[in-house]
Amino acid sequence: VTPEETKEIARVVIEGIPPFYKGLEFYIASLIGLASVAFSVMAFIEARKAKVAAAKAGTTVKIQTITIELTEIAQRLDKLDYDLEFTAARDLLNEVNRRLRRLVAPFQAYDQFKEACNELKASLDSAKDALDEVRPTSGEVEATENVVYFGMQGHFASISAGVAEIMGLFEAETIETLNESRTTGTL
Amino acid sequence: MNPGQQELSDYIIQIVHRTEQGEIVWSQAAPTAFISTRDTPSGPKKMVIQRASSGRRPEPNFLFQVKAIKRDEGGELAIDTSEKPYLRDVFSILYDAAESSVDSQTTRILRELLDE
Numbered sequence: 001v002t003p004e005e006t007k008e009i010a011r012v013v014i015e016g017i018p019p020f021y022k023g024l025e026f027y028i029a030s031l032i033g034l035a036s037v038a039f040s041v042m043a044f045i046e047a048r049k050a051k052v053a054a055a056k057a058g059t060t061v062k063i064q065t066i067t068i069e070l071t072e073i074a075q076r077l078d079k080l081d082y083d084l085e086f087t088a089a090r091d092l093l094n095e096v097n098r099r100l101r102r103l104v105a106p107f108q109a110y111d112q113f114k115e116a117c118n119e120l121k122a123s124l125d126s127a128k129d130a131l132d133e134v135r136p137t138s139g140e141v142e143a144t145e146n147v148v149y150f151g152m153q154g155h156f157a158s159i160s161a162g163v164a165e166i167m168g169l170f171e172a173e174t175i176e177t178l179n180e181s182r183t184t185g186t187l
Numbered sequence: 188m189n190p191g192q193q194e195l196s197d198y199i200i201q202i203v204h205r206t207e208q209g210e211i212v213w214s215q216a217a218p219t220a221f222i223s224t225r226d227t228p229s230g231p232k233k234m235v236i237q238r239a240s241s242g243r244r245p246e247p248n249f250l251f252q253v254k255a256i257k258r259d260e261g262g263e264l265a266i267d268t269s270e271k272p273y274l275r276d277v278f279s280i281l282y283d284a285a286e287s288s289v290d291s292q293t294t295r296i297l298r299e300l301l302d303e
Binding site: 126129130132133134135136137138146147150151154155 | 214215216217218219220235237239240241244248250252265267
């Protein structure tokens with residue numbers, strides 16, 4: 001067999017085999033492959049949405065727990081005795097100060113809460129200064145029952161207003177999260 | 188200011204004058220509260236003048252109280268400048284006068300100590 005004949009045989013063989021993309025199997029395999037990739041991408045997107053929704057649900061539950069505690073603090077601040085004594089006012093302010101700062105601390109970094117948190121902290125500082133101004137320098141202040149009440153009630157009212165404002169922001173955040181969850185179908 | 192308000196204001200100014208003359212003596216019950224005790228025909232009474240900052244509002248409030256020392260004698264009075272803002276200026280003057288009265292007593296006591 002001459003080299004020319006060999007080439008001719010090879011050409012005939014090659015031309016006799018159809019290219020792989022002309023076969024039905026190729027398209028079936030390609031379709032299955034593409035469908036697999038599409039389903040994988042969709043599964044990834046859904047998993048991501050579920051993760052975000054779970055995180056938001058966790059935050060919502062945490063916010064609702066904090067809101068309950070804030071409500072209790074606000075109610076205590078709104079029920080001041082007219083004959084409030086200095087020691088009672090000091091104990092109440094210390095407790096409220098400690099609890100409020102702990103509750104709002106995780107939210108201070110968020111833009112939507114920052115201003116309200118700062119105002120609340122300013123009110124707490126202002127109340128501390130006011131408490132120093134009604135500290136008894138003689139026994140007479142205890143005999144004049146409403147001196148401490150008069151000196152502190154405006155400040156406790158400011159703190160209560162600040163707490164109410166933060167509770168409102170928390171509720172707005174919860175509603176927003178719920179709406180978002182309904183829209184994305186993760187609820 | 189109506190005549191009633193003016194009369195009330197005049198009485199407060201009279202207390203200021205008597206404080207300045209040393210006739211009414213005040214003692215400090217708290218850094219922002221001053222008390223003075225006086226005998227009246229209906230029994231001993233105590234006057235209290237107190238200044239309080241009012242949360243977010245910049246201007247201070249004043250509370251002026253007159254109380255019977257024996258609770259069953261009555262004759263109590265409480266004036267809050269958040270309800271009667273026209274009295275804020277006179278109560279501010281009275282508060283300053285009471286503060287000066289306490290300072291004068293402190294000075295007198297220190298002088299007596301040093302004289303000894």
